[in-house]
Amino acid sequence: MNNLKYSLLVISFLLIPGSLCQNDEYATCSASFQCAGIRNITYPFWGGSRPGFCGYPGFQLNNCQGDVPILTISSVQYRVLEIDNTTQTIRVARGDLWNLTCPRFLYNTILEPNLFTFSPNYPNITLYYGCNSPSIPQLPGMFYCNVNQTTDSLSFFTIQALPSVPGTGISCDNTISVPVNQTAAGYLALPTASTTHLQEALASGFSLQWSANNRVCENCIQSGGLCGTNRNSPSFACYCADRTHALTCNDTSSQTGTGT
Ligand SMILES: *[C@@H]1O[C@H](CO)[C@@H](O)[C@H](O)[C@H]1NC(C)=O
Ligand SMILES: *[C@@H]1O[C@H](CO)[C@@H](O)[C@H](O)[C@H]1NC(C)=O
Ligand SMILES: *[C@@H]1O[C@H](CO)[C@@H](O)[C@H](O)[C@H]1NC(C)=O
Ligand SMILES: *[C@@H]1O[C@H](CO)[C@@H](O)[C@H](O)[C@H]1NC(C)=O
Ligand SMILES: *[C@@H]1O[C@H](CO)[C@@H](O)[C@H](O)[C@H]1NC(C)=O
Ligand SMILES: *[C@@H]1O[C@H](CO)[C@@H](O)[C@H](O)[C@H]1NC(C)=O
Ligand SMILES: *[C@@H]1O[C@H](CO)[C@@H](O)[C@H](O)[C@H]1NC(C)=O
Numbered sequence: 001m002n003n004l005k006y007s008l009l010v011i012s013f014l015l016i017p018g019s020l021c022q023n024d025e026y027a028t029c030s031a032s033f034q035c036a037g038i039r040n041i042t043y044p045f046w047g048g049s050r051p052g053f054c055g056y057p058g059f060q061l062n063n064c065q066g067d068v069p070i071l072t073i074s075s076v077q078y079r080v081l082e083i084d085n086t087t088q089t090i091r092v093a094r095g096d097l098w099n100l101t102c103p104r105f106l107y108n109t110i111l112e113p114n115l116f117t118f119s120p121n122y123p124n125i126t127l128y129y130g131c132n133s134p135s136i137p138q139l140p141g142m143f144y145c146n147v148n149q150t151t152d153s154l155s156f157f158t159i160q161a162l163p164s165v166p167g168t169g170i171s172c173d174n175t176i177s178v179p180v181n182q183t184a185a186g187y188l189a190l191p192t193a194s195t196t197h198l199q200e201a202l203a204s205g206f207s208l209q210w211s212a213n214n215r216v217c218e219n220c221i222q223s224g225g226l227c228g229t230n231r232n233s234p235s236f237a238c239y240c241a242d243r244t245h246a247l248t249c250n251d252t253s254s255q256t257g258t259g260t
Pocket of ligand 4 (some may be wrong): 109118122124177179
């Protein structure tokens with residue numbers, strides 16, 4: 001009996017200080033995060049098993065049990081192919097275009113400018129849909145699309161501006177721009193360009209740079225912390241082993257929220 005009491009006493013001494021001092025957010029956010037095929041994902045991304053306070057709003061990954069993570073930017077779904085947290089870049093492919101060139105709905109590639117910018121060296125390709133032409137133009141990369149339940153209409157892609165030579169008379173209902181890598185752009189500019197090349201280029205994706213308190217986060221990590229977003233407000237939080245700080249583990253300001 002005495003032994004049992006002693007054991008309980010020892011156990012409670014071992015457990016209670018730990019549970020009082022441990023920062024829950026720090027413990028939760030230090031767990032490695034895997035989404036679909038991508039491992040070791042950290043701030044600003046969250047989703048799947050990783051709660052929002054470990055990431056930044058607008059960086060939620062979905063489809064973590066599927067083939068690739070899906071990130072939604074301005075209501076368009078992107079397949080996340082690569083995440084590089086040292087350069088704050090992701091390589092993504094348009095989810096609606098990655099395996100077909102005639103999507104049901106046409107959306108442009110529009111970013112949320114506070115969160116993402118296009119990386120340099122990814123020229124745009126322009127896809128024209130629903131075109132009318134007095135004569136069948138001699139363009140590489142022509143294809144036919146049944147867009148929006150209408151009859152098949154002429155569509156094509158080009159990395160140059162629409163050939164606006166007076167007299168071609170081509171007019172199109174819709175255009176969308178999508179960045180492709182430079183090698184792909186080179187192939188797509190050749191007279192031999194085909195929709196197979198187009199599909200490969202779209203599936204290979206393009207690169208975006210993210211901004212999510214990048215500098216602040218770097219300082220937090222250097223001080224031994226983990227980056228996140230406050231549970232109760234959309235402000236930055238630096239989760240440290242002792243408690244949650246505003247900016248770095250060394251700062252003395254206290255942080256509102258649940259972590260103490
Ligand atoms: C990048 O991810 C690794 C884990 O894969 C993590 O240890 C590191 O702190 C992250 N760096 C930044 C700047 O987020
Ligand atoms: C993930 O991180 C672990 C340990 O931090 C490392 O051993 C492993 O190679 C990393 N995996 C990838 C795919 O980067
Ligand atoms: C494209 O991929 C989606 C999702 O993986 C799939 O449902 C669809 O059938 C594919 N379409 C074609 C034309 O392969
Ligand atoms: C591609 O198009 C987008 C939007 O249409 C534009 O913001 C971006 O600057 C263009 N990229 C290049 C390399 O011209
Ligand atoms: C598709 O059809 C809907 C309904 O007729 C119309 O509102 C929409 O503008 C069309 N979209 C395109 C891209 O043509
Ligand atoms: C560029 O895209 C092509 C597909 O068109 C792909 O095979 C190639 O690996 C990509 N290159 C780079 C550097 O991403
Ligand atoms: C923060 O504190 C740690 C440990 O006390 C120290 O090693 C580090 O240099 C400090 N960093 C800054 C930016 O003051």
